[in-house]
Structure formats: C-alpha cells, structure tokens
Amino acid sequence: MKILVDPGHGGSDPGAINRRFGFAEKDFALDLGKKIVEALVEAAPGAEVRMTREEDRFLSLGERVEISKDFASDVFLSVHHNARPEGSVAWPGFEFESFYRRGLALGSAFRLGAALNRAVLAAVEAHGMRARDRGVKEAGFAVLRASGDAILAEYGFITDDEEALFLLQDEHRSLLAVATAEAVVGYSEWNSIGRDET
C-alpha cells in the first residue's frame, strides 16, 4: 500500500489567505500534510508513505501527478483549506468536503472520500466544535488524475476567522491528521477485502 500526501500550493502560490490574520493556506496544508504522514506511519506500519513536497516550494499540478505516477501511489490525498468569496457570511463551525475525479463511477475513490468526511467531522464534533458535511463531490481538478484513488480534501475555511483560529492550534491539526489516517486505514482494509473476493 503506497500513500502519497500532497500539501496544496507552496512557494510563490500561497493558496487562499486569511487577510485579517495573515494566514496562508500553503503553510497550514504543509503542516497538516506532515502530521497526516506521521499519523499514517503509526496507524498503518506496513504502508509506504511519501509527500509531494516537504518544504515551502512551488510544484505545478502536472508535477504532482507525475510524482504520483513515478511512485505508483494507491492513495493520493491532496490537502487543502477552503476559501469563501470575500464578503460572504461564514458558517459558525468547521466545514469539510472532499472531491474525487469527475466521471469516475462511485467506486473506491468515492468510498475513501466518504470515510474521510465521516472521520474528520466526527473528530471535530467530539472536540466540541460544530461541524458540517459539505459532501463528497466530483470535480475536474488536475491533481485528481494522480495514480490510485485520488482525493482532494478541504479541511475547513481558512478565510473564516473561527476556522482559521481552530486550525492554528497544533492540537487541532493533530486531531484532523489522526482522523484522516483512521479513515485511510479503514478504507484500505475494506479495499483489500473487496479485492480478495473478486
């Protein structure tokens, strides 16, 4: 089982920005990505886990896909934080959504996305924060052409002050990482059982 964690953006591409606090998506995504790798190494000792970037540098979407193909990842997880258009009203709580490649049948990538939504939202709620499921959706993002079951996940709205402050705490990013690893492990167990049966 090869898992590739892809922290979104980086280098000259900051991703979304919270102007009030000066937080950039690329920094949160990198730190959360590293925590997800640590959690996966612990939860899935047999898995080979890598990252597309481990520092603050620019990577094109094509390069990310290339890295996944060279590695032959079974799971590709692109880590992002959501952005609301300026002037729109924030929802008071944490919102999560995930995307799989448009046109794909509702197969194992969708199942991985659904497991992620369930695990992350349950962990946030258990921590006492309101949580809302924005769904598992199809999308045409270029990174979803990566090798294996590819998911792009949006871990909360960095543009919303309440969520940005939630994400700022190390403990909260660890909680999101552990929930993510649990979902990936649960999905991979299901997936290997499914493969053995056929």
Ligand SMILES: [Zn+2]
């Ligand atoms: Zn992003």
